[in-house]
Amino acid sequence: WQECNIPGPLPLPLLGFAHNLIMIKPSGFLPLLHRFKMEYGDAFRVHLFHNPYVILSHPKYVEPLVSHSELITKGRSYSFLRPWLGDGLLTSTESIMGVSIEAQTNSESEYVKAIETVAKIVSLRMRNPFAGEETIFRLLRHKKAQDEALGVLHSQTQKVIKMRREELKNVNKSGVNEQSDNGIKNKHDFLDLLLLSTIDGKKIDDQHVREEVDTFMFEGHDTTTSGISFTLYCLAKHPEMQEKILEEQRRILGQNLDRDPSYVDLKEMKYLELVIKESLRMYPSVPLIERLMVKDTEIAGLKLRKGTSVLVNIMEMHRHPELYDNPFEFRPERHDTASANSAKNAFSWLAFSAGPRNCIGQKFAMMELKITVASVIKNFTVLPVDVEEPGLCAELILRSEVGVNIKLKPRNKTC
Numbered sequence: 001w002q003e004c005n006i007p008g009p010l011p012l013p014l015l016g017f018a019h020n021l022i023m024i025k026p027s028g029f030l031p032l033l034h035r036f037k038m039e040y041g042d043a044f045r046v047h048l049f050h051n052p053y054v055i056l057s058h059p060k061y062v063e064p065l066v067s068h069s070e071l072i073t074k075g076r077s078y079s080f081l082r083p084w085l086g087d088g089l090l091t092s093t094e095s096i097m098g099v100s101i102e103a104q105t106n107s108e109s110e111y112v113k114a115i116e117t118v119a120k121i122v123s124l125r126m127r128n129p130f131a132g133e134e135t136i137f138r139l140l141r142h143k144k145a146q147d148e149a150l151g152v153l154h155s156q157t158q159k160v161i162k163m164r165r166e167e168l169k170n171v172n173k174s175g176v177n178e179q180s181d182n183g184i185k186n187k188h189d190f191l192d193l194l195l196l197s198t199i200d201g202k203k204i205d206d207q208h209v210r211e212e213v214d215t216f217m218f219e220g221h222d223t224t225t226s227g228i229s230f231t232l233y234c235l236a237k238h239p240e241m242q243e244k245i246l247e248e249q250r251r252i253l254g255q256n257l258d259r260d261p262s263y264v265d266l267k268e269m270k271y272l273e274l275v276i277k278e279s280l281r282m283y284p285s286v287p288l289i290e291r292l293m294v295k296d297t298e299i300a301g302l303k304l305r306k307g308t309s310v311l312v313n314i315m316e317m318h319r320h321p322e323l324y325d326n327p328f329e330f331r332p333e334r335h336d337t338a339s340a341n342s343a344k345n346a347f348s349w350l351a352f353s354a355g356p357r358n359c360i361g362q363k364f365a366m367m368e369l370k371i372t373v374a375s376v377i378k379n380f381t382v383l384p385v386d387v388e389e390p391g392l393c394a395e396l397i398l399r400s401e402v403g404v405n406i407k408l409k410p411r412n413k414t415c
């Protein structure tokens, strides 16, 4: 650390800074990073045992990092996801698998519970460097709980893959599934594409298909849940914005607000998009991302040794007063590129990251958010519950410590 030109707390021998993280609560992690940012600036380093970490919260560092075509190796913390997701690309949603998991209708399902268990354990390991050490982790009760939950998750995915492989045997020679259960011929969902694809003439084996499916299941559901919840939370405090959304819906859909919006309609929902972007600014579903330096690298004057994990603190950047005037004010117009008040640097808003490893599901996610938020606003007036902002936890995905609470009042009723 003495050769490093990046400021940070003095590391203790062997432990580095790890002892300070052992008792930290989920909601204490982001405030701790904020305190360090205030003390050491937009680029600081900490050591967890012998592992160096550098935390960045300004586009002048983040832009060259995320745009670089070679700096694409994910950071050390992602290894905690490996028992579940294997080497799959971080990605997708249920619907594209062509098989329903029924998570929305059955929150007690074994699959949903198992995801919750694994997500909690992975975020504990990311936060607590002792639990992050493989040898210590093996001794903890969390290891057994993780193995049991992974058993449920993997067997469910394997079942889905097996079922789909059987169904695809009915595919005719041209690769068209006449029996498609969504009634659309010539269309394959994501799972079909994986099962039918070949690499160098060979089919992708079941294990690799499973890793991609699990990755899509993970990346595709909690991120949008967090985005939808926090958008409604922000709207609850701004009834005038709810009215503007409703006005926009009437303009696009006509008086028949129950009509399903088309792809073109969704693109037209420009004001709603500004609202969602502003909500993802204040409450980014993915608050931190991480890259591992696989060789000595210099970024914007920062000397990063091989083996350094570099964290981009998206949450901190999105609330940076140099990048956003009055960052704690909810102002959707900031994202209107035609407006003079729009964000100054394109890399100031990184809810979906940027560059070669950005979010592959970005457009799909935006459509999901628009459909869901618009549908709630068309049917209900959203009212606030919490007066103060709840504690925020970086548990893989951004969560509120006490849940995101809102009240819904049906629009066509007076009560």
Ligand code: HEM
Pocket (backbone or CB within 6 Å): 074, 089, 090, 091, 092, 093, 216, 219, 220, 221, 223, 224, 227, 280, 284, 285, 286, 289, 290, 350, 351, 352, 353, 356, 357, 358, 359, 360, 361, 362, 364, 365
């Ligand atoms: C509001 C919703 C979402 C947000 C805020 C979001 C955000 C992000 C961010 C910040 C990353 C970069 C992660 C990193 O650098 O390690 C990412 C990656 C990714 N996202 Fe999303 N995501 C959302 C929804 C989705 C959906 C619906 C899907 C799938 C359909 C998806 C699939 C992926 C995949 C596969 C990656 C990894 C790409 C790679 O590593 O090359 N995301 N997402």
